[in-house]
Amino acid sequence: MVKEAMLYEKLPARRAHCHICQRDCIIKDERKGYCKTRKNRGGRLYTLIYGEVSTWRRAPIEIKPVYHYLPGSSAFSLGSVGCNFLCPGCQNWEISFAREEQISVHTEYIAPEKAVKMAKEQHCQGISWTYNEPALWLEYILDTARLAKLQGLYTNIVTNGSLSPEALDALGPYLDVYRLDIKGFSQEAYREIAHFSSWEGILAVASRAKHHWKMHVEVVTNVIPDYNDDLEQLGRLAAWIKTELGAQTPWHITRFSPRWRLSHLESTPVRTLELARQRALSEGLEFVYLGNVRAHPASHTYCPGCGTRVIERNDWGQVVCGLRSDCCPACGTAIAGRFA
Ligand code: SF4
Numbered sequence: 015m016v017k018e019a020m021l022y023e024k025l026p027a028r029r030a031h032c033h034i035c036q037r038d039c040i041i042k043d044e045r046k047g048y049c050k051t052r053k054n055r056g057g058r059l060y061t062l063i064y065g066e067v068s069t070w071r072r073a074p075i076e077i078k079p080v081y082h083y084l085p086g087s088s089a090f091s092l093g094s095v096g097c098n099f100l101c102p103g104c105q106n107w108e109i110s111f112a113r114e115e116q117i118s119v120h121t122e123y124i125a126p127e128k129a130v131k132m133a134k135e136q137h138c139q140g141i142s143w144t145y146n147e148p149a150l151w152l153e154y155i156l157d158t159a160r161l162a163k164l165q166g167l168y169t170n171i172v173t174n175g176s177l178s179p180e181a182l183d184a185l186g187p188y189l190d191v192y193r194l195d196i197k198g199f200s201q202e203a204y205r206e207i208a209h210f211s212s213w214e215g216i217l218a219v220a221s222r223a224k225h226h227w228k229m230h231v232e233v234v235t236n237v238i239p240d241y242n243d244d245l246e247q248l249g250r251l252a253a254w255i256k257t258e259l260g261a262q263t264p265w266h267i268t269r270f271s272p273r274w275r276l277s278h279l280e281s282t283p284v285r286t287l288e289l290a291r292q293r294a295l296s297e298g299l300e301f302v303y304l305g306n307v308r309a310h311p312a313s314h315t316y317c318p319g320c321g322t323r324v325i326e327r328n329d330w331g332q333v334v335c336g337l338r339s340d341c342c343p344a345c346g347t348a349i350a351g352r353f354a
Pocket residue numbers: 032033034035036037038039046047048049050051052098149150
């Protein structure tokens with residue numbers, strides 16, 4: 015559905031300035047923004063993807079991955095089309111880079127009321143906006159999140175972190191979990207991996223989600239050989255997470271698999287991931303997980319006080335046994351997150 019966009023200003027000569035994400039596009043009449051999901055028609059900006067759902071399913075929250083927010087719960091997960099990054103190794107490239115004429119091919123319209131009803135019918139405890147970049151879906155997420163909160167559902171976005179502070183503030187009252195990708199820790203890394211030049215803006219918005227809006231924040235870094243596997247840089251990222259988001263912020267270091275324009279690369283060696291994890295622990299992060307690695311001990315949660323395994327997960331990240339409170343049952347150390 016086409017709907018007038020939020021967070022834009024009209025400029026002279028029928029141009030429109032979009033403030034949804036940090037691309038900050040100024041869009042001429044009859045043109046679209048970088049993400050191809052927002053179009054200027056006669057000086058007014060419209061979203062082309064309101065309620066247009068490309069994928070929906072009931073999924074464990076651990077798959078996002080989110081490990082410290084109601085482990086073992088299910089989220090109704092839905093996504094649309096479009097992205098404001100251009101990552102050559104994107105795992106969802108068919109929907110992320112869909113053009114305007116392909117939207118109706120990839121999507122079906124699901125009204126906010128129906129999405130919440132489907133979540134309840136499928137016995138989900140929450141809703142997750144995921145698969146493509148949720149910032150581009152702001153108007154729809156806002157309408158759905160308001161209804162979801164009235165129905166007692168938790169809310170989560172899986173984001174590349176590029177939404178503007180204004181977009182975050184619009185969602186802030188209705189959003190519980192902010193699952194953020196940080197793809198590297200330099201401007202160069204972001205330019206190379208995502209063709210994006212506002213790296214420090216991503217960090218600032220993540221801090222605001224955590225401290226101003228008190229959201230539960232978890233971070234993912236997909237480590238790609240030769241792109242962002244430098245241990246020094248990963249160590250600086252770990253130190254930033256500890257200082258700005260807190261030592262108990264879960265950091266998921268995930269293994270890259272060759273795909274799309276990076277099909278020529280090898281999968282990340284597990285040893286590289288293990289060294290990155292060791293480095294992060296030495297920087298003071300207390301919950302550092304490895305993802306996309308089968309049967310690895312770093313997929314479980316250990317008490318930072320006594321080392322007891324307090325949450326055990328299977329190969330798909332799903333909880334085998336878990337915590338019933340936010341304290342270690344063996345020593346009483348507090349564990350950040352929501353567990354009951
Ligand atoms: S959402 Fe971002 S990429 Fe899309 S038009 Fe707005 S500023 Fe540009």
